Amino acid sequence: xxxxxxxxxxxxxxxxxxxxxxxxxxxxxxxxxxxxxxxxxxxxxxxxxxxxxxxxxxxxxxxxxxxxxxxxxxxxxxxxxxxxxxxxxxxxxxxxxxxxxxxxxxxxxxxxxxxxxxxxxxxxxxxxxxxxxxxxxxxxxxxxxxxxxxxxxxxxxxxxxxxxxxxxxxxxxxxxxxxxxxxxxxxxxxxxxxxxxxxxxxxxxxxxxxxxxxxxxxxxxxxxxxxxxxxxxxxxxxxxxxxxxxxxxxxxxxxxxxxxxxxxxxxxxxxxxxxxxxxxxxxxxxxxxxxxxxxxxxxxxxxxxxxxxxxxxxxxxxxxxxxxxxxxxxxxxxxxxxxxxxxxxxxxxxxxxxxxxxxxxxxxxxxxxxxxxxxxxxxxxxxxxxxxxxxxxxxxxxxxxxxxxxxxxxxxxxxxxxxxxxxxxxxxxxxxxxxxxxxxxxxxxxxxxxxxxxxxxxxxxxxxxxxx
Numbered sequence: 001x002x003x004x005x006x007x008x009x010x011x012x013x014x015x016x017x018x019x020x021x022x023x024x025x026x027x028x029x030x031x032x033x034x035x036x037x038x039x040x041x042x043x044x045x046x047x048x049x050x051x052x053x054x055x056x057x058x059x060x061x062x063x064x065x066x067x068x069x070x071x072x073x074x075x076x077x078x079x080x081x082x083x084x085x086x087x088x089x090x091x092x093x094x095x096x097x098x099x100x101x102x103x104x105x106x107x108x109x110x111x112x113x114x115x116x117x118x119x120x121x122x123x124x125x126x127x128x129x130x131x132x133x134x135x136x137x138x139x140x141x142x143x144x145x146x147x148x149x150x151x152x153x154x155x156x157x158x159x160x161x162x163x164x165x166x167x168x169x170x171x172x173x174x175x176x177x178x179x180x181x182x183x184x185x186x187x188x189x190x191x192x193x194x195x196x197x198x199x200x201x202x203x204x205x206x207x208x209x210x211x212x213x214x215x216x217x218x219x220x221x222x223x224x225x226x227x228x229x230x231x232x233x234x235x236x237x238x239x240x241x242x243x244x245x246x247x248x249x250x251x252x253x254x255x256x257x258x259x260x261x262x263x264x265x266x267x268x269x270x271x272x273x274x275x276x277x278x279x280x281x282x283x284x285x286x287x288x289x290x291x292x293x294x295x296x297x298x299x300x301x302x303x304x305x306x307x308x309x310x311x312x313x314x315x316x317x318x319x320x321x322x323x324x325x326x327x328x329x330x331x332x333x334x335x336x337x338x339x340x341x342x343x344x345x346x347x348x349x350x351x352x353x354x355x356x357x358x359x360x361x362x363x364x365x366x367x368x369x370x371x372x373x374x375x376x377x378x379x380x381x382x383x384x385x386x387x388x389x390x391x392x393x394x395x396x397x398x399x400x401x402x403x404x405x406x407x408x409x410x411x412x413x414x415x416x417x418x419x420x421x422x423x424x425x426x427x428x429x430x431x432x433x434x435x436x437x438x439x440x441x442x443x444x445x446x447x448x449x450x451x452x453x454x455x456x457x458x459x460x461x462x463x464x465x466x467x468x
Contacts, residue, residue, distance in 0.1 A: 018439065022432050029428065033421045040414045046292050046304045047410065050311065051403050053285040058393045060278040065386035069274065070364040072267035073249070079260025083253040086264045090249030097252070098230040098259045103187035103241045106136075106224035108195075110180040111213030116152045116170045118178070120214060121145055123203030130201030132214070134158060135194045136165045136184060142198070154214070155180060166193065180214070184224055188239025191224035227254055266360060268353070275347060278386075279337075282318070282345045289315040290343060310406050314396050319343060321392050327382035329372045335363070 063069070073086035081099040113120075121130060124147045134141040141162040145154065151170060158168040167183045184191035195215055202211040227238045231246060238246075241254040250264070293312045294303035305311040322332055322339050336351030356363045365372040369384030396402045 018432060018435060021435070022428065025428055025431075029424045030421060033417055033424065037414060037417045037421065040410055040417065043304055044407070044410050044414070047311075047403070047407055050285075050288055050292060051397075051407070053281070053288050054314075054393065054397045054403065057278075057281045057285045058390060058397045060274065060281040061386050061389045061393060063274045064278055065368050065384055065390055067364060067368045067370070069271060070266065070360070070368065072270050073264055074267040074269065076263045076265070077260050078262075079258060081254065081256050081258035081260045082262070083255060084262050084264075085251045087249040087251075090264055091247070092264055092266060093247075094261070094263045095232050096230075096259060096261050097254075099254050099257050100228040100230070101225065101257060102254055103227035103239060104222055104225050105187050106184040106191040106193050106220065107222040108182045108193045108218045109221045110182075111217035112173060112177040112179055113151050113213070114176050114178070116155075116172075116178050117150045119147065119205075120149055120151055120154055120211065121147055121202050122205040123147075124201040128201060130197070130199040132202075133194075133196045133198050134162055134166070134182075135192070135196075136162065137186070137190050137192070139165060141165075145201070151178065151180060158182065181221075182218075186239070187241060188224055188226050190239060193218070229254060266356070268356065271356075272349060272352075275349075275352070279345050279347055286315070286318055286343045286345075289318065308406075310402060314402065317392055317396075321389055325385040325388040326366070327372070327380065327385075327388070329374065329380050329382055330366060332385060335366065 068088060071089040073088060073090045073092070075084045075086050077084055082097050084097075124130060126147050128146065130145050132143045132145065134143055141158075143154070143157050143161060145157075149157075155168045155170050158166060165185050167185060169181050169183075170178055171181055172178050182193055182195070184193060195218055197215050202214060204211055227241050227243075229236055229238075236246065243252040243254070244250070246252060289311065292303040292305040293308070293315055294301065295306050296302040319339075322337070322345070325332065335355050336348035338346050338348070340346065352363075359373070361370075362372055364370060365382055365384070367384055367386055369382060369387050371379045372382045373379050394401065
């Protein structure tokens with residue numbers, strides 16, 4: 001900062017004087033605007049918190065208004081013989097499954113070879129190409145070979161050509177004894193495996209004896225059988241241990257021989273988790289709104305939006321929402337919900353669970369919409385309390401709705417105040433630039449006068465000394 005020489009000549013019109021005058025003007029014209037900007041920014045921050053709470057609330061409401069939530073199913077199994085999962089909207093039921101035997105794969109073992117790299121047709125004419133036919137579950141696969149094909153090559157060809165139906169692997173039985181194992185990919189009695197030499201070129205090294213280790217030499221080490229089990233005592237047979245066609249929506253996996261009791265129920269835990277989230281989000285929103293709209297004669301206790309009708313109106317809308325929804329067929333209190341004297345919501349899950357046990361269809365209709373069956377047997381079409389709540393809260397939270405507009409109004413006020421501050425600052429800058437020049441001119445004039453006065457004083461003193 002440059003060092004001001006203002007006041008050097010007079011010691012009266014100094015920079016300190018200008019600074020004091022500027023400070024007085026800023027207190028009158030700038031500081032009130034700064035306070036207003038700070039207040040609007042505080043409102044902006046408070047609104048962001050209110051907005052976040054309201055967004056969380058409508059998200060929790062929307063999670064409860066979808067009918068799909070009430071279609072979700074959970075399964076419990078007493079026993080270890082089966083695993084069961086249920087798709088949405090599967091019939092709610094209890095049943096028993098007794099597994100008599102599991103479905104198995106067909107597994108065939110070849111004769112033995114000295115190594116995995118032993119040639120399977122060493123005696124065939126070089127350059128010729130032979131062919132074997134692999135049949136599995138009635139499907140034929142052509143497997144080519146020649147005089148250079150090893151047991152390992154054959155395994156790779158089978159997996160490459162018929163890999164969707166079989167698995168081939170080589171096992172070392174003992175030193176110098178290797179066998180090809182071919183296993184069906186699926187289970188059941190239809191998974192028969194045969195391997196035949198189509199061209200008759202599987203010859204030993206002497207070229208005389210047909211190699212039967214891969215054809216008639218195949219031995220079944222496990223026979224494919226169907227799964228047998230009972231459903232509520234009814235005998236059932238399936239080719240697979242994974243059963244999806246017994247009951248619509250159920251996926252059953254047979255694990256071991258034994259008996260299991262299965263229960264398919266509505267996913268109450270999932271519903272209750274979302275109910276708990278809704279209650280928590282409602283209470284968070286109403287608590288924050290109560291805080292920011294609190295009226296008080298003490299400024300420290302007064303809420304920042306205590307005089308804002310928009311925010312106060314939103315709080316009243318939430319408070320009135322609890323008693324206004326229901327479509328005329330019931331109230332939230334009927335289903336275990338309650339509001340205390342402080343406006344906080346709670347839910348009695350015992351009452352809610354009883355309602356869901358008695359009539360889950362009515363609970364779903366009341367919450368998410370549908371046909372509600374009245375006590376007299378008549379039906380009433382209702383939109384669902386959470387759909388109604390979504391509309392109420394959505395008036396404030398959706399894009400360009402009330403909260404967005406209120407936020408825009410705060411931003412507009414901040415912009416206007418900042419422009420006002422800029423203009424006032426520029427006016428003061430201009431004013432004090434002129435004053436500084438004026439003070440400098442006055443200071444120079446006073447300095448000249450002081451110099452002249454000093455000269456006349458010295459002349460007078462000299463004259464007095466001479467005369468005396």
